[in-house]
Amino acid sequence: xxxxxxxxxxxxxxVTMLFGMIIFNTTTAQADTKEPHYVIATDTTYAPFExxxxxxxxxxxxxDMLRAIAKKEHFTYKLVPIxxxxxxxxxxxxxxxxxxxxxxxxxxxxxxxxxxxxxYKTGIIAAVSPKSNITDLKQLRGKTVALKTGxxxxxxxxxxxxxxxxKVTYFNDSNTMYNAVALGNAAAAFEDDPVMKYAIxxxxxxxxxxxxxxxxxxxxxxxxxxxxxxxxxxxxxxAAIKKDGTYDKIVAKYLGSNESKFAxxxxxxxxxxxxxxxxxxxxxxxxxxxxxxxxxGIIFATIFGVLIGVLAVVPNKFAYxxxxxxxxxxxxxxxxxxxFFIYIGLPSLTGTKIPAIVAGLITLTLNEGxxxxxxxxxxxxxxxxxxxxxxxxxxxxxxxxMRKIIMPQGIKLMIPSFVNQFIITLKDTSILSAxxxxxxxxxxxxxxxxxxxxxxxxxxxxxMYLIIIxxxxxxxxxxxxxxxxx
Amino acid sequence: MGIKVKVTDLHKAYGxxxxxxGINLEVQENEVVVMIxxxxxxxxxxxxxxxxxxxxxxxxxxxxxxxxxxxxxNLNKVRENIGMVFQHFNLFPHLTVLENVTLxxxxxxxxxxxxxxxxxxxxxxxxxxxxxxxxxxxxxxxxQKQRVAIARALAMKPSIMLFDEPTSxxxxxxxxxxxxxxxxxxxxxxxxxxxxxxxxxxxxxxDRVVFxxxxxxxxxxxxxxxxxxxxDPRAKDFLNKVLNV
Ligand SMILES: Nc1ncnc2c1ncn2[C@@H]1O[C@H](COP(=O)(O)OP(=O)(O)OP(=O)(O)O)[C@@H](O)[C@H]1O
Ligand SMILES: [Mg+2]
Numbered sequence: 184x185x186x187x188x189x190x191x192x193x194x195x196x197x198v199t200m201l202f203g204m205i206i207f208n209t210t211t212a213q214a215d216t217k218e219p220h221y222v223i224a225t226d227t228t229y230a231p232f233e234x235x236x237x238x239x240x241x242x243x244x245x246x247d248m249l250r251a252i253a254k255k256e257h258f259t260y261k262l263v264p265i266x267x268x269x270x271x272x273x274x275x276x277x278x279x280x281x282x283x284x285x286x287x288x289x290x291x292x293x294x295x296x297x298x299x300x301x302x303y304k305t306g307i308i309a310a311v312s313p314k315s316n317i318t319d320l321k322q323l324r325g326k327t328v329a330l331k332t333g334x335x336x337x338x339x340x341x342x343x344x345x346x347x348x349x350k351v352t353y354f355n356d357s358n359t360m361y362n363a364v365a366l367g368n369a370a371a372a373f374e375d376d377p378v379m380k381y382a383i384x385x386x387x388x389x390x391x392x393x394x395x396x397x398x399x400x401x402x403x404x405x406x407x408x409x410x411x412x413x414x415x416x417x418x419x420x421x422a423a424i425k426k427d428g429t430y431d432k433i434v435a436k437y438l439g440s441n442e443s444k445f446a447x448x449x450x451x452x453x454x455x456x457x458x459x460x461x462x463x464x465x466x467x468x469x470x471x472x473x474x475x476x477x478x479x480g481i482i483f484a485t486i487f488g489v490l491i492g493v494l495a496v497v498p499n500k501f502a503y504x505x506x507x508x509x510x511x512x513x514x515x516x517x518x519x520x521x522x523f524f525i526y527i528g529l530p531s532l533t534g535t536k537i538p539a540i541v542a543g544l545i546t547l548t549l550n551e552g553x554x555x556x557x558x559x560x561x562x563x564x565x566x567x568x569x570x571x572x573x574x575x576x577x578x579x580x581x582x583x584x585m586r587k588i589i590m591p592q593g594i595k596l597m598i599p600s601f602v603n604q605f606i607i608t609l610k611d612t613s614i615l616s617a618x619x620x621x622x623x624x625x626x627x628x629x630x631x632x633x634x635x636x637x638x639x640x641x642x643x644x645x646x647m648y649l650i651i652i653x654x655x656x657x658x659x660x661x662x663x664x665x666x667x668x669x
Numbered sequence: 670m671g672i673k674v675k676v677t678d679l680h681k682a683y684g685x686x687x688x689x690x691g692i693n694l695e696v697q698e699n700e701v702v703v704m705i706x707x708x709x710x711x712x713x714x715x716x717x718x719x720x721x722x723x724x725x726x727x728x729x730x731x732x733x734x735x736x737x738x739x740x741x742x743n744l745n746k747v748r749e750n751i752g753m754v755f756q757h758f759n760l761f762p763h764l765t766v767l768e769n770v771t772l773x774x775x776x777x778x779x780x781x782x783x784x785x786x787x788x789x790x791x792x793x794x795x796x797x798x799x800x801x802x803x804x805x806x807x808x809x810x811x812x813q814k815q816r817v818a819i820a821r822a823l824a825m826k827p828s829i830m831l832f833d834e835p836t837s838x839x840x841x842x843x844x845x846x847x848x849x850x851x852x853x854x855x856x857x858x859x860x861x862x863x864x865x866x867x868x869x870x871x872x873x874x875x876d877r878v879v880f881x882x883x884x885x886x887x888x889x890x891x892x893x894x895x896x897x898x899x900x901d902p903r904a905k906d907f908l909n910k911v912l913n914v
Contacts, residue, residue: 572722573759573818577773577825578749587776591763 221260221413222536223249224270226284227619227629228356231381231437232401233264233284235629239465244377245283247433248302252420258413263539264629265619266355268333269527271404276531280410281417285375287335287399297409298402299417302430306395307336308379311371312364313390320393324348329360329369339397340373355617358631361387375399377438455639462630469626470647476540476612476622477651480547481605487548488555493585495560506556513553518614522546526618543615551608555601562597563589602659606652613648623647671733673698673829673860674719679728681714688714690884692728696829701861703871703892706881707907712864715881716833719862720751732829749777752822756834758814760806760821766793767802770821779825792820796850812843816850823854830854832863868911872896880904 330337494506526542574584616625771785880888
C-alpha cells in the first residue's frame with residue numbers, strides 16, 4: 184500500500200507540473216528586466232475607471248493612470264482583472280500586490296489596507312428606470328434596490344436603508360445591476376457618480392434622482408504594512424502626472440463632455456453579425472480559454488477521478504477511507520466556494536501565488552474529479568464479483584485483473600456518465616469567471632460593459648456554448664462507438 | 670504418487686457464523702474427489718479456501734507441499750497451478766472466447782501471443798468449441814460457456830482442478846456435454862476436486878466421495894461405500910433424498 188501511495192503522490196505532482204507547462208505561457212514575460220515587477224488587480228468592468236477597450240486591452244481612468252505612473256516610476260506590472268471583491272481579498276491573501284479599482288477609502292478598509300494619495304473625489308448617486316415615476320428616495324419604501332457587492336455605494340445604501348425602508352439585492356458587476364433596474368427587477372441602483380454618469384452617457388437607460396452624497400475618495404491600495412516601495416512609487420508618480428497635466432487629460436478623456444463617447448459604433452452594434460465581427464478577437468480568445476479549461480479540466484479530472492474511484496473498491500480500509508473522504512469533500516463543496524478557496528484562501532495559508540487558470544483547473548479537477556470518482560467506484564462495484572474471482576483464480580495479480588478485466592467492463596457502464604460529466608464540466612467553466620478568468624462568460628460580461636448590448640451578446644455567448652456542447656457530444660459518441668466496437 | 674492437497678484442521682468463520690469447523694483432507698495425485706452435502710454445509714467455502722479466494726480462520730492448507738497460510742507464499746504463483754471452474758462460469762464478457770482462454774498465460778508472460786493462440790485453439794478443440802473461437806460469451810449456450818471456462822482454466826496448465834457445481838446452472842440437456850469434458854480430464858489423470866449433485870458422475874468417475882454437513886466431513890469413502898452403505902445418519906438421509914427423486 185505504501186508504494187501505491189507514493190506513486191499516487193508522484194502522479195499528482197506530474198499533473199500539477201503539466202498544468203504549469205502546457206497552459207501557462209503568459210507570466211514569465213518580464214523575467215529578465217531589472218525593473219521591479221508587480222501583480223496588480225483591478226475590477227473587470229467598472230467604466231470609466233477600468234473596462235476592456237475594443238482591442239481587448241484594459242482602458243479607463245485607473246488603467247491609463249497606472250500605465251502613466253508605471254512609466255514615470257520605472258516599474259512593470261501584470262494586470263489581473265477580477266471581480267472587485269475577489270481582487271480586494273486577493274490583495275489581503277498575498278495573491279496580488281495591489282489593487283486599483285475605483286476603491287473608496289473607508290475607515291474599515293484602512294484597518295487592513297494602506298491607501299495611496301486619494302486620486303479621485305466621488306459621491307454616490309441613485310438612479311431609476313426612465314419609465315419609473317420615482318423621483319425621491321422616500322418613494323423607495325418597500326421596494327428593492329440593486330447594489331454592487333462590496334462597494335462603497337452599497338455600504339452607503341445600507342446606512343440609509345432603515346430611514347427609507349427599502350430592500351436590497353446584490354450583483355457582482357455594474358452592468359447586470361443597471362439591467363436589473365432598466366428591466367424593472369429592481370427599483371433603483373446606487374453607484375459612484377462618475378461610473379453611473381459614464382454608463383448613462385454610453386446608452387444605459389437610467390435616470391439619476393439624487394445629488395452626489397457621502398462624498399468619498401478613491402485610492403490605490405496595498406495590504407497594510409506590505410509593498411511600501413510600490414505605494415511610494417504610486418504616490419510619487421501620481422504627484423508627477425497631476426503636476427504635468429497628464430492626470431487631467433486622462434480624466435477628461437473619459438468624462439469630458441465631448442470626448443466621452445460610445446466605445447463601439449452604433450451601426451455595428453445593431454446586428455448580431457456586426458457584434459460578432461466587432462468583437463471577434465475577444466470572442467475567439469474567450470472560446471479558447473473555455474476550451475482550454477474544459478479539455479484540460481476533463482483530462483485531469485478523469486485521471487484524478489479514476490484513481491480515486493479505483494481506490495474506493497480496493498480491498499483496503501485506508502484506501503477506501505481516503506477515497507470516500509475526498510469524494511465527500513469535493514463533491515459537497517460548491518464549485519464557486521472551492522474556486523475561491525483555492526485561488527484566494529490557499530495562497531494566504533501557503534504564501535505562494537496561484538495563477539487564476541491553474542486555480543481554475545485545480546478546482547475543476549477536484550470537483551468534477553470527485554463526481555467522476557463516485558460513478559467510477561459505483562461502476563466498478565457493479566461489475567460482478569465473480570469476474571475478479573475468476574481472474575484471480577487464474578493467477579492474475581490484483582492490479583492486472585483490475586486493469587484487464589474489471590476496468591474495461593466498468594468503464595463501459597460508465598460511458599454515459601462520463602459524457603454527462605464532460606458537458607457539466609464545460610458549463611461549470613463559466614463559474615470560474617468569478618476568479619477573473621476571462622473565459623466565454625466573462626468575455627460576454629466584459630463586452631457588454633462596453634457596448635451595453637446585453638441581449639444580443641448573451642445570445643451569441645449562449646449559441647457558442649451550444650455549439651461547443653454539440654461538438655463535445657459528437658466527439659463523445661464517436662469515442663463510445665470506438666470503445667464498443669472492440 | 671505424491672500428496673497434492675493436504676488440509677489440516679481447517680476452520681472458517683464469517684463473524685459468529687462458523688462455517689467450517691475443522692476439516693482434514695488429503696488428496697493424492699491423479700485422484701478425483703467428489704464432495705456432496707446439503708446446501709449451506711460449507712462445500713463452496715471449503716473449495717474457495719483451497720486457492721485462497723477465501724481466507725481460512727485457522728488451520729493449514731498445503732498444495733504440492735506449499736503452505737498457503739504462510740505469509741511469504743506467492744499466492745499468484747500457487748493459483749496458476751490450480752484451475753477453478755465456477756457454477757456461473759464467470760467468463761469475461763468483453764473478450765472473445767479465444768481471448769478468454771489465452772488472456773492469463775499471455776498476461777502472465779507464460780507464452781507468446783502466437784503460442785497462446787495455438788494452445789487456445791487446441792484447448793477449444795478439446796472441449797469441442799473450436800468453431801466458437803471468435804464468438805463473444807453472450808452468444809454461447811450455458812453448456813458451451815462452461816466448456817470454455819474449463820478450457821480457460823486449463824490454459825494455465827494447472828495440476829489441480831477445482832469445480833464448484835459446474836452443471837447446476839445448466840439446462841438438463843447441456844449437463845452431459847460438460848460432464849463428458851470433465852470425465853475426459855479425469856481419464857487423462859488430472860487431480861480434481863468436484864462439488865456436484867450429479868450422483869451418476871460421482872459413481873462413475875470419483876475415486877473418493879466426501880460428504881459434508883454442518884461444517885464437518887461426516888462420511889468419506891469410495892463411491893460404493895458411501896452410496897451403498899453410508900454410516901452417518903445425515904448422509905443416509907441426504908442420499909435417500911437425492912437418489913430417490
Ligand atoms: N461471504 C460470506 N459472508 C458470510 N457468510 C457466508 C459467506 N459465504 C458463505 N457464507 C455462509 O456460509 C455457509 C456455507 O456456505 P457455502 O456456500 O459454503 O455452502 P455450500 O455447501 O456451498 O451450499 P450450496 O450447496 O447451497 O452451494 C452458509 O451459511 C452461507 O450463508
Ligand atoms: Mg456452494
